[in-house]
Amino acid sequence: MRLPRAFDSLQARLLVLVLGLAAVVWLAAAVLIWRDARHELDELLDGHLAQAAALLVVQQAAHHDDDQVADAPALHKYAPRVVFQVFHENQLVQRSAQAGAAPMSEVERGFSTVRLDDGSEWRVFAAQGAERDVQVYVGEQTASRNAILRAVLRSVLLPLMFALPLLALAGWWAVYRGLLPLRHLSEVLGQRRPEALEPVVLRHVPAEMQPLVQALNGLFGRIERMLESERRFTADAAHELRTPIAAIRAQAQVALGAGADEMQRQHALQSTLAGCDRATHLVEQLLTLARLEAVPAGANDLVDLGELARRVLAELAPGALARRQQLELDIAGSCRVTGSDLLLGVLVRNLVDNALRYSLDGASVHVRVALEQGQPVLRVEDSGPGMTAQEMGRLGERFYRVPGHAQPGSGLGWSIVKRIAQVCGAQVQAARSARWGGLAVSVCWPDRPGQRDV
């Protein structure tokens, strides 16, 4: 049921509904009472009319020798509303004070409702004696019946007039009391500082409000975890940027202070540039990760993995060649997976870049795209130093870098790879390369029909 805007308050809404329904029920009861009362009243009064008529017939049978018209006196305030006529052999012999001389009704037996010349409406019962020479009419004004009915109706409806405002007051109070927990909750929420995210703790939470409070607390919890991860990320990012910046600063100062030592100045300037590249790389990785956090899962381009790997390797090959590293691509069968072309490119680039970065000059990196047991798999293997099981376990922690590497890294590559895999519905596993003893990283997609051309 839609209520106007004025009833946006729960209190007003409940009150209007309760009072409205109470009034409707009461009115319906009044209508039923009125119908029932009229029926019973009609039967009762008709009974009286019939009995009165019977009495008159019997009486007339006893005194039919008297030809005088007898007028009965009016003895009661209702008397003007009740009349009778007694005819003997079509002669009026007895009548009440207000009765006319002509028969009241054309009906000779039973009930009829007639309208007299003066406009009044009467309920008439006609009866005849045993020899049909006695005709009796007993009439009663219908207006008097209606007056009784109105009195009955009044006695039903009048209390309602007083009861409704009282009911409204009582209802208002009851609803107010009933809604106290809700008010309490909104007070508690209203007094909260915007950054307060601890769960709402209320004593005596009604059953109906428990899901609400639980949902709220769940939401607070999720927001807090999100904020916490954001805070940690920002702190970590700032922290991680300090070291490259400190290195750039130190190297620049060394270059300034090198004096006549041209070799030292050259070396320091080269290092300064390398430091800038490293800081740039770190910032780029940070931005990538920040953007990835906002990407909803389930991008669904159809991406040819082999084609993608070929493109990424072509980009990375010059750097590898400069370090005399062997970079190989092996595409065994065409693999198509769902995901974002752009994101998967970032994933493959990070994996191959990591392999090249942490392998020595002259090392080998092998990339294979194939179907294994029907599942598309992309595997990057290198002949680098590899990792211990403990180090592999910590992969994907933001800013975690395997210690002892001379190559600068952001420590974010794995976080990026894991996030993209998650978005694209793939799984990433790191293992020891059986061929070279280095690191072998596999990205597997679950086998779903329609993703590949065999």
Place this chain on the structure above:
Amino acid sequence: MRILLAEDDPMLGDGLRAGLRQQGFQVDWVRDGEAAERELASGVYAAGVLDLGLPRKDGMDVLQALRARWVATPVLVLTARDAVPDRIRGLDLGADDYVVKPVDLHELGARLRSLVRRAHGQMQDSLRCGALLLEPAARQVSLDGEVVALSTREFDLLHVLMRNAGRVMSREQLEEQLYSWGHEVESNAIEVHIHHLRRKLQPELIQTVRGVGYTVLRSPELA
């Protein structure tokens, strides 16, 4: 002044080492926590620069272990962890100074000199011995107001002796404090430098205690 630098980042470590060397420090560079603890415990370093995020052993643990072993070498913590609780913890665990990256190399040098000075109970950076004045920051020595030109090694040797004025320093001790790794020390190098110092300054400044070592007397003891 011989300094141990413990920093795992190659580029930063390289820059710090070069920058400190430019300021006349002898710098040895280690890249993990275990090596840092071992080297600092040897006692040959005037001070240490310690990164906290070191592989193998965290800088805080290194600091704690050193102080537990009563190693008094001054330690300057150089780190990216700038949170106040980290600073408090670092200082309470025995760091003599706590510097957040990035740092100006000259400031780092000044802080190291200050640490070493305090470790020897000096009030001022410059050292005086009679008419002789040694200013470590400027790497300058003057006699009666006249600047005397000294080689790097001569300056460092004089600095060690003056810093330890009143103590007899053995040849081995002097070598340890003067030469960082990778420098071949000739067997008579110290004697040669002492000889040069005596010639350039005052002959009676550096006294030889036969069979023990060399010493510079404290100012009042010097006639």
